[in-house]
Amino acid sequence: DQQVKQNSPSLSVQEGRISILNCDYTNSMFDYFLWYKKYPAEGPTFLISISSIKDKNEDGRFTVFLNKSAKHLSLHIVPSQPGDSAVYFCHCISSGSARQLTFGSGTQLTVLP
Amino acid sequence: DAGVIQSPRHEVTEMGQEVTLRCKPISGHDYLFWYRQTMMRGLELLIYFNNNVPIDDSGMPEDRFSAKMPNASFSTLKIQPSEPRDSAVYFCASSEQGPGGDIQYFGAGTRLSVL
Numbered sequence: 001d002q003q004v005k006q007n008s009p010s011l012s013v014q015e016g017r018i019s020i021l022n023c024d025y026t027n028s029m030f031d032y033f034l035w036y037k038k039y040p041a042e043g044p045t046f047l048i049s050i051s052s053i054k055d056k057n058e059d060g061r062f063t064v065f066l067n068k069s070a071k072h073l074s075l076h077i078v079p080s081q082p083g084d085s086a087v088y089f090c091h092c093i094s095s096g097s098a099r100q101l102t103f104g105s106g107t108q109l110t111v112l113p
Numbered sequence: 114d115a116g117v118i119q120s121p122r123h124e125v126t127e128m129g130q131e132v133t134l135r136c137k138p139i140s141g142h143d144y145l146f147w148y149r150q151t152m153m154r155g156l157e158l159l160i161y162f163n164n165n166v167p168i169d170d171s172g173m174p175e176d177r178f179s180a181k182m183p184n185a186s187f188s189t190l191k192i193q194p195s196e197p198r199d200s201a202v203y204f205c206a207s208s209e210q211g212p213g214g215d216i217q218y219f220g221a222g223t224r225l226s227v228l
Contacts, residue, residue, distance in 0.1 A: 043219025
């Protein structure tokens with residue numbers, strides 16, 4: 001049972017345009033959400049996060065949106081750059097006593113010059 | 114700090130052999146995680162430790178897999194006997210305790226090939 005789904009395995013975007021990566025979850029106990037970026041032959045690195053008390057968090061070109069009622073979060077990158085080409089994972093965490101940490105399966109973003 | 118250090122970076126072994134993967138977390142981090150990445154399943158959490166104690170090992174695929182953390186600066190993931198379907202990239206990550214502690218810092222991974 002996949003509690004966290006990234007339904008798009010891949011996404012191609014033209015340089016300068018907006019990239020939108022999506023993540024859906026089923027566990028209503030998740031209360032903290034993160035996005036990681038992964039380049040080939042490297043480990044994932046933290047990109048941006050949001051807690052369940054917010055619906056938006058922005059850091060430069062990166063913005064994460066959270067829709068709790070829809071159990072959906074998205075990562076917007078604008079403007080997209082070729083260096084953003086990587087695999088993006090969403091990570092959902094429940095911080096209660098029964099702590100759960102679940103990654104999505106990842107989305108390969110390719111930004112075309 | 115050098116970050117999370119994993120060894121070896123690559124491991125090629127034959128079916129039935131024992132494989133040991135090693136991890137040194139970032140000093141001061143109280144949580145340590147082992148993940149497996151495959152094309153089909155993405156990043157799967159295998160096990161995690163808090164203060165050297167295993168907290169959740171529900172992701173460990175079967176008894177062939179075992180993990181230990183004898184002290185705060187070292188952990189191992191062992192597969193015995195190894196099988197071709199264990200071929201994957203294995204990541205170790207660590208994180209701090211407390212506010213903001215949910216950000217995990219990953220090692221570069223060990224690419225395991227079981228022939």
